[in-house]
Amino acid sequence: MHSTPNGSAIPRRAPWGDAVARRARVRGALLGGAVGDALGNPVEFLSLDGIRRAHGDQGVRGLTADPDGVVGRITDDTQMTLFTAEGLIRAHARTRATGTAGSEYALVRNAYRRWLDTQNHPAPPDRGGDDPVRTGTLRKHPWLYARRAPGNACLTGLAAGHTPEPGTPLALPGPVNPQSKGCGTVMRSAPFGLVGADAPRAFELAARCARITHGHPTGGYAAGAFAAIVTHLLEGDSPAGAVLRAMDLLARHRGHEETTAALRAAVDLAVPGRPSAEHVESLGAGWVAEEALAIAVYCALVLPGPDDVGEALLLSVNHSGDSDSTGSVCGNLLGAHHGDVALPASWLAATEGRAVIAELADDLCTEFGQPVRWPEGRYPEC
Template sequence: MTAAPASPSTDALRARIRGCLLGGAIGDALGNPVEFLSLDAIRRVHGAEGVTGLVPDSDGVVGRVTDDTQMTLFTAEGLLRAQAATGDGELGDDAVAAVHRAYLRWLDTQNHPAPPPAVSADDPVRSGWLRTQPWLYAQRAPGNACLSGLGQGRVPDPRAPLDERPGPVNPGSKGCGTVMRSAPFGLIGLGAGRAFELAARCARLTHGHPTGAYAAGAFAVIVHRLLDGVPVEVAVQCALELLARYPGHEETSAALRAALALAADGAPTPEKVESLGGGWVAEEALAIAVYAACAATGAGSLAGGLLLSVNHSGDSDSTGSLCGNLLGARHGDAALPPSWLARIEGRAVTAELADDLSYAFHGPRPPHGEPVFPYGRYPRH
């Protein structure tokens, strides 16, 4: 029997949490300029190897992130505010509602050119520090299901069976908008089962198809296990074991198994990436990210995995973001290519949120009294 990995130190956890969020932003920015291009078009524009680094978007700007990173940050903020409401490092039944309110703050960034005024001094939505960041007020091809789902304002019952099918919001939708925002659920030390359930329930805020929820849950589990320092393949097997407990998991499980089988079958290529689909739907985006992350083995290969994840004829920013989340969680922020990281939009805010997640959920915490934590940034409602 293989021995379980030792628990990572607080410093190692902080590095991996930072790596996850910053790595996701890098992958997002790598894929953003080529999201709607075919592989042939990418090669015509950028050469036979496709994108080999950060390139300008249609406005000539390098390093811009998209709704993938935006929503991931608001997921993290929602979880921090849910934790702030309890003050004990745990999450209560209000966690899904807290994440929903965070997504409504993201929705404001898509509907307004600057932070809109709060309705009242204790407005549960228009409060906190993240919504005040001007750079977040930008539309970067947000997903239709995310926009329309949040517009319905429905929050699932946190105690309802997860396998209720379909969900009440956008019941036929399983777009990758569920999985691309779900890394933070795996970063907060809930355990694999709780991370899966919470990510899946929050996916149903906008997408009702069970595959959208299960892919988000599986992704959270993989991220959770990567924080322990296990290989990507081991983390995926843990997700598969959990998925098997839920009716209707087969589509997500099959996509993950296809990614693992492909990763074991010779040298990686963009053509192999494309055999997994385009990444527009949740299970395909998850599979492409897992395949690219598995291919990134050996010293100095993290950049190669990220580039593999975006050089295809599909949703390149989402698959890049997911792959970056995985590789960053596996290797930590010090392994991220520094020349890419230096040019990423919002990197300071992203790092700050990562550090707040690390402190709030993983300590160190004082033995007595309330922890010293910037609750002013994360109001308890």
């Protein structure tokens, strides 16, 4: 049993073992991340004052048009999250086929290289051939080829083509972008928590795969903590319980202090029902991994109810920082907790790629669990 900062106990809820409910949460995590991403995309490079000048004193109150006049566009955050999921599906399918586990790192890295390929081409190729970089279920969708301000560390880390040894201790910076702890490690890592692994395994895998592009330990630890939180939410924990359990896991790793301090600040600020943009801004701007995670966690804790999802997502993007990344991570968390039914329907209907995202969530559930038949047409194609 864990306690909140004021000392009250946090009970652990019974897991959602039902396959339909589990699928709703997996869909919720991926679709919620896309909705948060689309909310934050148009205001990513605006200050809070700039957002309020453009949208009124309350800031953004729903999906708005990006500079090209398009509403509902996702960014590299959702793109890379989908490629993470595809890589994990391939790794699990290989394990089933060969009986040999442990290919997750390599196949997630290959998936990220397929994403990098999309960023270097204007549209899907007519033929993928046998090149493993160009093949994959996601490569046929034109909206995944759009460059939406991808992070430099993700681009340079993948272009470098270096693969750290799997046994390298997490606390040691790797040779790829050794000083980088950008939010690119966190914003793509929700799928590590959605595949049914226990929290320590999800933490370790997310942290290792963060090192594909970001060498600073905090980038990996923030990604690992995020994956562990998602795992606990999928198992039935409350947001507060999931965060505190992930912090317990985080504390076992040397060099955790920066990530732990950021999460502790978020927990201490989060008095349910008292959201504040000023509190959000006190946690940082979200350009680095631990700040993006802290902002998303704060918003999920201060507005944790199923009827609060929309307000929590709005809170997570109305600040002077990386609004699409913090919105995406917050959406991942609340979607994993409440399921896709809690996502604002009008926002979801306008979000780019929703049908593909829902299908990939179903593929995750099918590969890592039992298939469930859903009503046709629930997420019509864009």
